Amino acid sequence: MTKTQIYKFGGASVKDAPAVKNLANILRNRLRNNFVIVVSAMGKTTNHLETILSLKLTNQDYSWNSSNLKSYHLDICTALFPEGHVIFPKIENYFILLHHELNKPVSKENYDEYYDRVIGFGEMLSSRIVMEYLCSQALLVLWQDARELICTNSDFRFAKVDWEKTRRNCQSQLRPKLEQFPVLTQGFIGADSSGRPTTLGREGSDFTASILATSLDAGSVTIWKDVPGVLNADPKLFKDTKLFSELEYQQAAQMTYYGASVIHPKTIKPLANAGIPLFVKSFLHPEENGTKIHKTAKVETVPTIILKKDQILVSFKVTDFTFIEEKHIHQVYEQLQMLKLRANMLQTSAITISIVVDSQLFKLEQLLAKLKNDFIIRYNEGLDLLTVLHPKPDSIPSLLDGYEVLLEQSTRNMVQVVRRLN
Template sequence: MSKTIVFKFGGASVKDAKSIENLFNILFNRLRNRTLIVISAMGKTTNGLEEILRLKLNGDLTSSNSAKIKDFHLGICREIFPPESMIFSIIENLFMQMDRDLDKPLTQENYDAYYDQIVSYGELLSSRILQEYLCFKGIFCIWQDAREIISTNSNYRFVEVDWDKTKNLCLKHLGSKLEQYPVVTQGFIGADPKGKTTTLGREGSDFTAAILAFCLNAQSVTIWKDVDGVRNADPKRFPDTVKFEELDYREAAELAFYGASVIHPKTIKPLANLSIPLYVKSFLSPEAVGTKICQVSEPMHIPCTVVKDNQILVSFRVTDFTFIAESHIHRVYEVLKKLKLKVNMLQVSAISISIVIDMEMFALDQLISTLQNDFSVKYNDALQLITVKNQNADLVEALLKGKEALLEQVTRSTFQFVHKP
């Protein structure tokens, strides 16, 4: 029996009618037995749905806000489907469901659970449109609700996967389907034990592909992006970048952890555990080689630069003339875990703890209010964190030139600093 191949397409690959037609051409030339297609929300839909939540929370939401997203999807469909296609009623029904969900009260306390219910509509819409289009063009395929196959806990927006249950559900719902036809499903979403929609974290569709590949013991995963592979820096920010033909799982995982946007941080581990190769290819140049992420014997020495925007530097200073002890660090991390915040950089001095975190709605205010009785708290926002892996002195000097580093840190192989851009 042939093994499953997993293709994952990001939002940029389905941002408009021409992009969807291009995606069809990619699949038409590559589809064979047991192909699983994971799709993200179209274009900037997730950003638009997040803006709807922000407006609702502030009491500024109007029907025109969701109508813009609806018109965007309908506009694409009018270009690629005949007027009698059933896709138009499918989209109408999904937006009716979303509007009913938006009628429910939203508060700061239920924001995470509410977020998962609303933002998941992006993937539900894109996957239905893609499945209908493939069928319309003569590639019969099956739509699969990811919430039926990916089981998670109820830690909304930052869920953990129930791997055993998910594997059983994949075999139950996908095994026989994949023997007959390609299957289209959604990235980013799952369901908790009560059947309530959950999400895997921002940009989590890559992780979905890895989860499904692991559970099905797939032959390979290919992530189709608007870049030609994994490079040692973002070519949109830096000139003369180097593309990797091959990259070791560990190196890729580290780059993802530091913020390289080409791969979601959790994607690598399940694939590495089963030695499933991950290919990063361009949907703009589908015949190009791309990058293969796999087990590589030779260590990588090329310097890699990763930039993360919208960072916050928070410093906690003891106020009673004691020195920082393990109990202080434990207290800070206890609150960070409760608020679902990941530390991107940590530095401890004799009397203070400094951390760099992503900007998250409500998180900074909650962090300060919870710890202000234990520490004197100060912060700087709208910062940029730059990480250099396999650093060298010349590159570090060039990156620091003209910038005021608010915090910097060096290890044997990595240099990090945060500054105000």
């Protein structure tokens, strides 16, 4: 039997009607049985839903934002479908359900669970529109709710996958469908054992593709992006970038760990363990080879630049005239784990622990509240974390020109710098 292929299309590849038509053209000569298509929310829908949640939480009016989001999806449908098509009442119904959720109370304490109930509407809308359009183009696909497949714990916003249950679900529910038709489903979302919606972490649709591939013993995963493949830097931020034609699993995983945005950090490990190759290709130039990530690629030593924006530097200083010990580090990390925050950089001195974390709503104030009695705490927001793998020493100064350096550390194969504009 032919091995399953997984195609994942991100928000940029379905951001408007021309993009959806382009997706259909990519699939036209590739689509067949044993094919799973994973789609993200359209364009910046997730960002817009997060804005609505933030406004609701601070008791501000979000009706304009909600109306605008609805118009955005209906405008795409108007450009894709004839008047009276079944998609229009389906979109209306999703927004009725969304407003029903938004009318429920929310607080800082239940925000993560509430977030997961609301944020997944982006993927549901996108997947319905894309599925209906493909079928209208004689590309028959079945629609599948990912929450019926991806089983997780109840760690809302950063749910951990129950691999055994998910595999059983995929084999019992998805496999029989794939023998008849290709299947289209959503990225990013799952459900806990009680059926409550969960999410896999921001930009988690890549991870969904990896989960499904592993659970179905797939032959390959292809992620379609607006870049030629995996590059040594973000072409929107840096000039003269280099395309990697292939990468070894471990090197690709290292790049994602430090924040390379082209692939979600959790994507690589399951594929590497199963020996499933990952292709990163351009939906703008689908015939080009892109990047192949697999087991036997040679290690690349080209300098790779990774920039994470909107970072917070937090420094914890001991108050009792002792030196930093392991117990202090454990104390800080325990709170990070409780708040689902990851230290993107850690540095210790005799009396201070400094960490760099992503900016997330409420998380900083909760972290400060938990540790303010044990440390003197200082922090800076709105920073960049610059990581250079395999750096050339003479290239670093140009990356810091016009910036103030707040923290820096280096090893033989890596330099990390926390910087802000002068």
